[in-house]
Amino acid sequence: MLVLLFIYAFGGALIFPESYANYTDTSLRLSPPSARHPFGTDTIGRDVLARTIYGGQISLIIGLLAVSIESLVGILVGALAGYYGGFLDSLLMRITEAMLNIPEIFLLIVMAKFFGGRIPEIHLLGRVFSGSVIVIVVIIGLTSWMYLARIVRAEFLSLKENEFVLAARATGTSNFEIIFRHILPNSIAPIIVSATLGVANAILAEAYISFLGLGVQPPTATWGNMLDGANNYLESAPWLWFFPGLLILLTVLSINFLGDGLRDALDPHSRAV
Amino acid sequence: MKPADPLVVVKNLKKYFPVTSGLVFQRKTGEVRAVDDISFTVERGETLGLVGESGCGKTTAGRTLLGLYPPTAGHVTIDGMDVYAARRRRDLLAIRRKAQIIFQDPYASLNPRWTVDAIVSEPMRVHSILPDPKARSERVKELLSLVGLSGQLVNRFPHEFSGGQRQRIGIARALASDPLFIVCDEPISALDVSIQAQVVNLLEDLQDRFGLTYLFIAHNLSMVRHICNRVAVMYLGVMVELGERDELYDHPLHPYTQALLSAVPIPNPKQDRARQRMILSGDVPSPLNPPSGCRFHPRCPLAVERCRQEIPAWREVATGHWVACHKVAE
Numbered sequence: 001m002l003v004l005l006f007i008y009a010f011g012g013a014l015i016f017p018e019s020y021a022n023y024t025d026t027s028l029r030l031s032p033p034s035a036r037h038p039f040g041t042d043t044i045g046r047d048v049l050a051r052t053i054y055g056g057q058i059s060l061i062i063g064l065l066a067v068s069i070e071s072l073v074g075i076l077v078g079a080l081a082g083y084y085g086g087f088l089d090s091l092l093m094r095i096t097e098a099m100l101n102i103p104e105i106f107l108l109i110v111m112a113k114f115f116g117g118r119i120p121e122i123h124l125l126g127r128v129f130s131g132s133v134i135v136i137v138v139i140i141g142l143t144s145w146m147y148l149a150r151i152v153r154a155e156f157l158s159l160k161e162n163e164f165v166l167a168a169r170a171t172g173t174s175n176f177e178i179i180f181r182h183i184l185p186n187s188i189a190p191i192i193v194s195a196t197l198g199v200a201n202a203i204l205a206e207a208y209i210s211f212l213g214l215g216v217q218p219p220t221a222t223w224g225n226m227l228d229g230a231n232n233y234l235e236s237a238p239w240l241w242f243f244p245g246l247l248i249l250l251t252v253l254s255i256n257f258l259g260d261g262l263r264d265a266l267d268p269h270s271r272a273v
Numbered sequence: 274m275k276p277a278d279p280l281v282v283v284k285n286l287k288k289y290f291p292v293t294s295g296l297v298f299q300r301k302t303g304e305v306r307a308v309d310d311i312s313f314t315v316e317r318g319e320t321l322g323l324v325g326e327s328g329c330g331k332t333t334a335g336r337t338l339l340g341l342y343p344p345t346a347g348h349v350t351i352d353g354m355d356v357y358a359a360r361r362r363r364d365l366l367a368i369r370r371k372a373q374i375i376f377q378d379p380y381a382s383l384n385p386r387w388t389v390d391a392i393v394s395e396p397m398r399v400h401s402i403l404p405d406p407k408a409r410s411e412r413v414k415e416l417l418s419l420v421g422l423s424g425q426l427v428n429r430f431p432h433e434f435s436g437g438q439r440q441r442i443g444i445a446r447a448l449a450s451d452p453l454f455i456v457c458d459e460p461i462s463a464l465d466v467s468i469q470a471q472v473v474n475l476l477e478d479l480q481d482r483f484g485l486t487y488l489f490i491a492h493n494l495s496m497v498r499h500i501c502n503r504v505a506v507m508y509l510g511v512m513v514e515l516g517e518r519d520e521l522y523d524h525p526l527h528p529y530t531q532a533l534l535s536a537v538p539i540p541n542p543k544q545d546r547a548r549q550r551m552i553l554s555g556d557v558p559s560p561l562n563p564p565s566g567c568r569f570h571p572r573c574p575l576a577v578e579r580c581r582q583e584i585p586a587w588r589e590v591a592t593g594h595w596v597a598c599h600k601v602a603e
Contacts, residue, residue: 163382167446170341171396172369174362185386266386 052223052243059203059223060251062137066202069141071195074148079179081149082156093153100146107143108209136209140202148194155187189263196259200252223248278353279314280454280486281338281372286311286347288330288337292561306560307333309510310347312587315454320480320487322501322518324494324533328557330510331490332377335456338488339372340365352453370400373447377459379439383431389442390427393417396450416445420475437468444475454486461496469493473500494537498522503593506530509568510560512587516594526596528573567599575600 081092099107159165160183168178207224223244230240289304307330315321323331336342338349340356349356351372359365373396376382383392393413396402403409414424420441431439440460447455457476461469473496479485491497497504498518505515506529514527525531528551535551553572558564564571570580577599585597 163376163378164384166336166341167374167376167382167443168384168395170339170369170372170374171446171450172366172399173395174399177399182384186384 052226052247055222055224055226055244056247056251058133059206059248062133062140062206062222063199063202063251063255065137066140066144066205067195067198069138070145070148070198070202071191073142074145074194075152075184075191077145078149078152079156079184082153083160083175083179083183085157089153092149096146096149099143105208108139108205136206139209140205144198144201144205148191148198151190151194152187155190156183159183159186185266188266192259192263192266196255199255200248203248203251278317280317280352281315281488282348282350283314283338284312284348286334286337286349287345288333288342289345303561306510306563308337309560309563311507311510311512313505313512313515315486315488316502317453318480318484318486319502320489320500322497322504323488323490323507324492324497324504325507326492326533326557328560329507330560331492331507332458334507335374335458335488335490339374339456340368341374366400370396370450371452372454372456373450373452374456374458375440375443375447375460378463379436379443380431380463382443383439385431388428388430389413389417392431392442393427393445393449396446400450402450412449413445416448417442419448419479420445421471436464437472440464440468440472441475444472444479448479448483451483452485454488456488456490458490459492460489462491462493469496476500494534506533509557509563511568512595512597513569514594514596514598516591516596520591520594526590526594526601527569527598528575528600529569567597 077092077096081089081096156179165178165182168182173182203224206222207227210222210225210228226244227241227248230237230244233240286308287306287310288308289306291301292303292305293300294302309330311334313321323334325331333342337344338356340349340359344357351368354364354368354371356368359368387395390410390413393416394409397409397412403412410427413427417424417426422438422441422445426434431442434442440463444460460476461472464472476487477500480487487500489497489501501518503516504518504521506513506521506527508529514521514525514530521530522534525534532551532553535549539545539548551574553574555572558568558571564581566582567573567576567580567585570576573580579599583599585599587595587597589595590601
């Protein structure tokens with residue numbers, strides 16, 4: 001697991017030496033991998049290696065931030081519904097189900113249109129980002145929390161019947177502390193599994209929206225929009241989709257391993273004394 | 274406050290659990306009368322035993338009187354404070370600090386993700402006793418040694434302990450807030466016989482040292498006889514008899530108490546074979562639909578027509594000896 005983490009970090013380290021080569025246009029359109037362009041070039045002659053590196057930054061940011069939002073909303077909704085039960089539970093779960101019933105793609109389009117139109121400004125974070133990155137993060141985060149909320153709720157429903165929760169109540173511990181210090185740590189395993197899968201989903205969801213032309217705006221590369229850009233060249237220029245695809249695969253894989261490791265590390269039963 | 278004042282006063286306590294049916298529109302279709310109108314007091318420094326068979330409402334009574342379950346009706350005061358009237362958090366905390374509980378299942382009552390240190394120091398943290406974390410962890414070690422565990426163990430997790438050790442951790446937690454009153458909810462039922470005696474002796478030692486008052490919920494009558502000053506017997510949510518230990522064991526008045534006591538085995542096989550057992554027929558009726566009149570009448574060998582119709586009054590037949598039965602002479 002650590003090895004894969006290292007590969008992950010190694011990919012991150014590669015990002016930095018390769019600076020602004022991102023936007024170089026040349027007459028060599030669609031050249032296959034060569035010594036000068038190890039991953040080849042794309043339709044307008046940009047270096048695929050450099051683009052995967054910069055795209056990687058964006059995709060990872062999107063993945064991680066979107067999952068943070070997703071987890072925040074999901075855990076909050078699930079915890080409140082599961083712990084308090086009754087009317088609040090019904091209300092929150094009906095909202096969750098309503099959200100689930102609307103096809104995600106539809107939500108994504110509507111929200112992308114809604115937000116995309118009005119916040120197109122550019123943010124500075126070391127380098128220039130299209131404001132759409134933030135928008136995408138929010139959109140993905142807000143459309144994917146429902147499964148997590150249901151998982152958290154189910155965990156809370158079973159855990160709150162435990163005697164240690166009653167013991168905490170007998171001690172006088174506040175509800176807030178019972179939720180976040182007693183019950184939540186005990187439901188961490190499924191949350192982590194779900195969150196790590198969420199990173200993969202977020203990266204892919206970004207690819208959908210990009211495909212619909214509503215995602216991260218074209219000059220900024222992401223793995224998702226690179227894949228979509230490669231759509232017309234599946235046979236003629238396989239390097240266009242192979243490298244971003246491989247990177248998505250590796251990322252998702254390593255995040256899943258990371259999640260596994262995290263879950264084991266947080267489990268007191270497996271801790272050596 | 275005068276020493277004669279009882280520490281805990283329970284008046285007409287009732288706890289019904291609603292039974293609902295229907296998916297969308299839930300309606301109440303019945304209720305489980307887990308605790309139905311019980312009244313008793315616990316004196317300072319004594320141990321009151323609460324016995325009865327499984328499902329008769331002992332645990333519910335213990336938890337409800339601490340306010341862990343909202344009561345259906347009734348009043349409870351602990352050290353002069355009304356448990357159910359405490360709405361403000363400060364009042365509630367004051368009661369929580371004075372009254373603690375030890376649970377039956379030492380495996381479920383400790384948070385598996387917390388270290389022993391965190392578990393035992395939680396009451397101190399919540400009640401802001403010893404705000405300094407260092408002093409607090411010193412106190413945790415002290416408490417652990419008090420219950421017979423090594424202070425070295427503070428950073429371990431509950432799963433690394435045996436049942437008896439876990440129960441000791443639970444006791445240490447209950448002691449952490451310097452309570453006056455502890456509800457011991459079958460603290461020994463889940464333990465091995467060899468460990469039971471140790472834990473009971475520990476509880477007795479602690480009582481002597483800190484002047485604790487216990488409500489000791491159990492179904493092991495010999496153990497109750499050993500540890501308790503007074504004993505209350507419950508049947509199907511109601512209290513049928515309450516008396517001084519020796520009085521109750523030597524002269525049980527209620528037929529249910531008599532049956533219960535006759536079921537206690539005697540460690541000498543010869544005597545055991547010779548003893549007269551009073552065997553009850555039938556099962557405990559459902560608390561969903563309890564029998565009319567005296568709850569015990571369908572199984573009572575002495576039942577007469579009156580028992581079927583009239584709920585027997587809870588009366589004091591001798592000093593400190595209460596019973597609810599029509600057949601007991603005035």
